[in-house]
Amino acid sequence: xxxxxxxxxxxxxxxxxxxxxxxxxxxxxxxxxxxxxxxxxxxxxxxxxxxxxxxxxxxxxxxxxxxxxxxxxxxxxxxxxxxxxxxxxxxxxxxxxxxxxxxxxxxxxxxxxxxxxxxxxxxxxxxxxxxxxxxxxxxxxxxxxxxxxxxxxxxxxxxxxxxxxxxxxxxxxxxxxxxxxxxxxxxxxxxxxxxxxxxxxxxxxxxxxxxxxxxxxxxxxxxxxxxxxxxxxxxxxxxxxxxxxxxxxxxxxxxxxxxxxxxxxxxxxxxxxxxxxxxxxxxxxxxxxxxxxxxxxxxxxxxxxxxxxxxxxxxxxxxxxxxxxxxxxxxxxxxxxxxxxxxxxxxxxxxxxxxxxxxxxxxxxxxxxxxxxxxxxxxxxxxxxxxxxxxxxxx
Numbered sequence: 001x002x003x004x005x006x007x008x009x010x011x012x013x014x015x016x017x018x019x020x021x022x023x024x025x026x027x028x029x030x031x032x033x034x035x036x037x038x039x040x041x042x043x044x045x046x047x048x049x050x051x052x053x054x055x056x057x058x059x060x061x062x063x064x065x066x067x068x069x070x071x072x073x074x075x076x077x078x079x080x081x082x083x084x085x086x087x088x089x090x091x092x093x094x095x096x097x098x099x100x101x102x103x104x105x106x107x108x109x110x111x112x113x114x115x116x117x118x119x120x121x122x123x124x125x126x127x128x129x130x131x132x133x134x135x136x137x138x139x140x141x142x143x144x145x146x147x148x149x150x151x152x153x154x155x156x157x158x159x160x161x162x163x164x165x166x167x168x169x170x171x172x173x174x175x176x177x178x179x180x181x182x183x184x185x186x187x188x189x190x191x192x193x194x195x196x197x198x199x200x201x202x203x204x205x206x207x208x209x210x211x212x213x214x215x216x217x218x219x220x221x222x223x224x225x226x227x228x229x230x231x232x233x234x235x236x237x238x239x240x241x242x243x244x245x246x247x248x249x250x251x252x253x254x255x256x257x258x259x260x261x262x263x264x265x266x267x268x269x270x271x272x273x274x275x276x277x278x279x280x281x282x283x284x285x286x287x288x289x290x291x292x293x294x295x296x297x298x299x300x301x302x303x304x305x306x307x308x309x310x311x312x313x314x315x316x317x318x319x320x321x322x323x324x325x326x327x328x329x330x331x332x333x334x335x336x337x338x339x340x341x342x343x344x345x346x347x348x349x350x351x352x353x354x355x356x357x358x359x360x361x362x363x364x365x366x367x368x369x370x371x372x373x374x375x376x377x378x379x380x381x382x383x384x385x386x387x388x389x390x391x392x393x394x395x
Contacts, residue, residue: 011057013193028066030107033070033071036126039076040301052089110136116343121277130158130162148173148175151342167189230317231279339355
């Protein structure tokens with residue numbers, strides 16, 4: 001999933017893997033796409049953008065004049081349409097179970113699509129996905145797991161339910177080597193393909209926001225340093241509080257060192273109802289600890305390509321969310337990664353980005369602050385600052 005991957009080849013590979021499942025389907029294809037969609041998670045919505053494009057391309061490779069209708073189970077239909085503008089995309093509220101079941105009966109293909117769906121952070125509804133996929137197979141539907149992440153932090157019973165469901169599915173594509181390793185016992189009975197995270201194809205499928213996009217959004221001055229920030233709550237509330245306090249100190253001190261010419265821009269990648277997946281609440285807590293309120297801007301969510309376009313205007317990104325790291329990589333912005341789970345450890349290692357663990361951020365604050373200053377491109381520093389080599393104030 002790193003920088004050496006040829007994305008055009010990998011997209012073609014995804015399409016070729018889907019083609020056998022579409023060979024005998026009708027020209028008017030109905031696809032049920034299952035994932036953490038319509039849940040205000042930008043990374044998952046980015047995955048959905050790419051996944052729909054890939055399925056459409058595969059369908060048109062199988063049938064030149066194919067028409068595809070996508071049906072996506074969601075908690076809130078408005079949340080899905082907020083992030084996607086496709087006439088062939090239909091939200092299926094999960095509370096309407098009868099309607100959802102009828103759509104399942106009418107669909108030709110079920111795709112369980114992408115993301116770190118199975119880990120220690122898995123929500124209660126996602127834990128039901130393997131059983132739903134098994135049910136679809138019982139009903140004679142073709143089922144594909146595409147770009148899936150499954151990690152050792154998931155409970156053993158959950159990993160086994162996924163394993164069993166995948167065993168009876170028609171296609172399994174893991175999104176990284178760690179997921180493939182977790183599924184190692186499955187490979188004795190089923191081929192597990194390893195393909196990149198689907199969000200990596202986002203930049204090639206549509207234009208990003210132009211360089212001017214950040215100006216009206218942030219009102220940034222020409223000589224201001226913009227540092228994108230994506231941090232997420234941890235499962236441990238004490239650790240989350242320590243992370244917030246640490247970054248508050250880092251931002252306040254860098255604001256002083258860089259003479260109030262730095263602006264941290266907080267990107268809320270997830271705004272769900274779960275405390276462990278609500279970046280916005282964490283951003284508000286961070287904002288309340290700012291000595292200079294102007295040095296931290298809290299962004300609103302927007303469509304994935306627009307969000308990536310804004311992140312692409314940063315001079316530096318400090319990213320904890322995997323897809324903040326993916327977006328920085330795609331837009332060629334210098335990145336300092338924060339590792340909290342195997343999925344972003346692997347990604348950061350593959351792209352060769354500088355990174356710290358959560359513990360290192362909390363315990364080695366001086367080292368992190370120096371790394372941030374050193375990572376800012378010299379051309380981004382205001383001309384009257386030069387290279388700030390003075391010792392940093394103590395924490």
